[in-house]
Amino acid sequence: MIAKSIALCRSHIGSVKLLSSCNRYFQTSTASMVKVGDVLPNVDLFEDLPTxxxxxxxxAKGKKVVLFAVPGAFTPGCSKTHLPGYVSKAEELKQQGVSEIVCVSVNDPFVMSAWAKDQQTAGKVRLLADPSAALARALDLTVDIAPLGGVRSKRYSMVVENGKITSLQVEPDGTGLSCSLADKIKL
Structure with a gap:
């Protein structure tokens, strides 16, 4: 019966995994996660205001951009480690040819604006809001974190040259602080 159900589900949604410890079905994405060589999606984000x-x-057109994403503004790992690392390394990255450093989070633009002021990012790192997780979904880099309100972005960093991704580091668990930190960026 279970095998027949799985086969039926696969024909409709792509792939299904059975978690045997609780006998629940989970749908996995049929989209493939973004990879080096892909072009950034044409997505609108927001800076400071919804307008x-x-x-x-x-x-990213005609520029070298470092883009990194965090699960949430004002969260401990994001505010104490991830964003401050890029703020302190901004000048060094710009001396190495980076035109823009951009931090993205699934938050509203007002929260991102307040976080930018709190973290003193002016002239160093631009904070852009992805309020509906449009970018996270387009990159297939979403993670569901119920205590933060549900769908958020996985933690990652990437280098984009003229719109094309040339380097990508996605945290293995989606939220940890290892490979996506400023001192690990691969220009």
Whole structure:
């Protein structure tokens, strides 16, 4: 019966995994996670206000951009380690040819603006809001973190040159602090 159900589900949704410890079915994404060589999606993010759209594809056109994502603004790992690392390393990265350093989070633009002020990122790191997780979904880098409100972005960093991803580091568990830190960026 279970095998027949799995086969039926696969034909409709792509793939299903059975977690035997609790006998529940989970749908896995049929999309494939973003990879080196892919082009950034044409997604609008927001800076400071909901009326200030920033198209990510346009932002990266003709530039070398470091883009990193965090699960949430004002969260401990993001505020104490991840973002401050990029703020302190901003000048060094810019001397190495990086035009923009961008931090993205699934938050509203007002929260990201307040976080930018709190972390003193002006002139160093741009904080862009992805309020509906449009970018996280387009990159297939979402993670469900119920205590933070549900769907968020996995923690990652990437280097983008003229719109094309040339380096990508995704945290193995989606939220940890290892390979996506500023001192690990691969220019």
């Amino acid at each position: 200030n759209k920033v198209n990510l594809a346009d932002l």
